[in-house]
Amino acid sequence: MEVIKTDFILNTVRRMENDQSKEFSFGDKKSLVEKLAIAFINPKDFDKLNLSSKPNLKISSNFGIIIVKGIADEDVPEGTVLMPISIWSNQITGVENSELRYKNMRVDVDITEEKINDLNSLINKIKEA
Amino acid sequence: MKRSVCSGCSLLCDDIMVKSDGIYIDEVFGACLKGKEKFDQVTSQNRILSPLIRKDDTLQKASWDEALQRTVDLIKKSKKPLIYGLSNSSCEAQLKGIELAKLINGFIDSNASICQGKVLDNAVNSGITLTTITEIINKADLILLWGSNAAESIPRLLNKVLFSRGKFRMTGREIKTLIIIDPVKTASFNTMGVRDVALRITPGKDIELIKVLKEECCAADSIPSEGVAGLDKDDMKRLLQHLSGAEYGVIFVGQGLLTPQKNSNLINELLELVQMINIKQERGRITLAMMGGHFNMNGFDHVALSMYGKRGNLHFKDNQILETDENIISKIENEDFDCSIFIGTDPISHFPMSLSSKLAKKPIILIDNRNSATLQLASIVLPTTITGIECSGLAYRLDHIPIELKKIINPPSKIPTDEEILNQIIQKLKSDGGN
The missing domain is CATH 3.40.228.10 (Dimethylsulfoxide Reductase, domain 2)
Known part of the structure; x- marks a missing residue:
């Protein structure tokens, strides 16, 4: 099967609806994944990637890889992937010259059937790294 | 009904009306969604109400005395402790944090240094x-x-x-x-x-x-x-x-x-x-x-400036402040620490994986009132009050204007404030013979 791969710009942002502190305070392990393990992309990119055929996005940067749910959002510009700041987005952010790199980063985005990482798996990954 | 300051964000709105009998908060008027969430944290299901100590790789409830002793034991073993956070704490707690850093030859910084x-x-x-x-x-x-x-x-x-x-x-x-x-x-x-x-x-x-x-x-x-x-x-x-x-x-x-x-x-x-x-x-x-997010992101700058003439990145050795170009990122990146103390912050969520994994290799002492990714990796967790609701204190608004936060209700289970916890650690270290 043909693998569709596209270069995107990743921006991590704070959104009230997808706020990590709120989810840790009031949510549970399920809502953490639902609200934070997501990425917003433009509907045109959504169609281009044929995201309706496979449910999840595999986003990879120079710093790491994460599987999250892709959501179409017309407010996001084409070629951009927007993720709420969280332990999920920070799997693919990094450090350069002692500065955090969490915006305007080039990333590769594929569609995938792989499962979304839950909080426990990310914590174990951090422990074992 | 009393007029209160909201500590939901760094705008510190001073026009919030709170109906309370001093034990429970009945109603909050005039707060935004973020402010309302702050008040809801008082009774949040995931609130930390008891000290926790990691035993057999799981966090278990402990007495305050045991958790405090374990905290002090960890700090005494540490040669290069790191203290970070404090943007959700009062200036009084920030001052105590700096006092602790000085006592234990530590490096201290707040969230502001990587933000505004x-x-x-x-x-x-x-x-x-x-x-x-x-x-x-x-x-x-x-x-x-x-x-x-x-x-x-x-x-x-x-x-x-x-x-x-x-x-x-x-x-x-x-x-x-x-x-x-x-x-x-x-x-x-x-x-x-x-x-x-x-x-x-x-x-x-x-x-x-x-x-x-x-x-x-x-x-x-x-x-x-x-x-x-x-x-x-x-x-x-x-x-x-x-x-x-x-x-x-x-x-x-x-x-x-x-x-x-x-x-x-x-x-x-x-x-x-x-x-x-x-x-x-x-x-x-x-x-x-x-536009700093945390309610007292500017406070640490003012406290550190007034004490040592530096906004942040304070590194102490033998009661003296060292000149350093290091910041919290480079300290973690270079693994130039052997124990970390986080106060009211969740670096495991906020920092990239490359830094989180380095933090996870060393003991983590967490002082906070809510669940977080950092809690999942902490060695010791000390629960604390919610500043501006359960304890008073000074905070600096986003435009650097000092605003006094007032206590509205008593904290549950006599939980101490950030300032009191840091002071208890300092006093115990001193009574145990220093670092």
Whole structure:
């Protein structure tokens, strides 16, 4: 099967609806994944990637890889992937010259059937790294 | 019903009405969603109410004495302790944090150093003055949100500065122009009227826009005909016209401008642009305001400056402060620590995986009142009160104005404040014979 791969710009942002502190305070392990393990992309990119055929996005940067749910959002510009700041987005952010790199980063985005990482798996990954 | 200050964000709204009998909070009036969430944390299902100690790889409830003793034992073993956070604590707690760092030869910093503190560093060096919320309400006729989504990060900011009437702005919203520069159509765009200017810039191209605007300030018609950074020539001319024609313009600097672009210091470039516009200005001036998220992000700067003449990155050795170029990122990156103490912050969520994994290798002492990713890796967790609701204290608003937070209700289970916990650690270390 043909693998569709596209270069995107990743921006991590704070959104009230997808706020990590709120989810840790009031949510549970399920809502953490639902609200934070997501990425917003433009509907045109959504169609281009044929995201309706496979449910999840595999986003990879120079710093790491994460599987999250892709959501179409017309407010996001084409070629951009927007993720709420969280332990999920920070799997693919990094450090350069002692500065955090969490915006305007080039990333590769594929569609995938792989499962979304839950909080426990990310914590174990951090422990074992 | 009492008037209270809301510690939901760094705007520290002082017009919140709270109905309480001193034991429970019955109702909160006038708070935004973020503020309401803060009050809801008091009874949140995931609130930490008991000290926790990691045994057999799981966190287990412990007595306060046992948790305190384990904390002190860990610190005594440590040669290079790291203290970080404190932006959700009062200035009094921040002072105690610095006292602890000094006692244990530690390195201490707050969340501000990787956030809005960068703007302050550059503003201090360039000599640009910042502004206050009151000044903006009374004088501003132009508000520019650059890379900042005020409607979601500081929800009542636009109510106060855009939809308000001030001493010299009696006509209110009608006379104020809002400009938003952002690649994403954020919630803040929904506040725009017909006179306002929405500029959807290409992601990561702010630096190009600033440079061209600087050139245009020096020599007219420097803007390329095809435009720059996804904006057309007319958009850019309009932007510059608004900036140089405003009687009192304010640029709210958001996170979007804090990441370096093309190896340039974006903030420095922006400050230079503001200086150039102010020279060109005939009617008024442009000034800057910062948008830190945590309610006392500015407090640590003031406390550290007043004590040691430095905004942050305080490194102590033998009761002396060391000159250092290190920051919290480089300390973790270089694994130049052997134990970390986090106060009211969740670095495992906030930091990239490369740093989180290094933090996870060393013991973590967490002082906080809510569940977090950092809690999942902590060796010891000490529960604390919610400042501004369950304890009093001083905090600095986003415009560096000190605001006193008052206690509204008693904390559950006699949980101590951040300040008391840090003081208990200091006293125990001293009574046990120091570090």
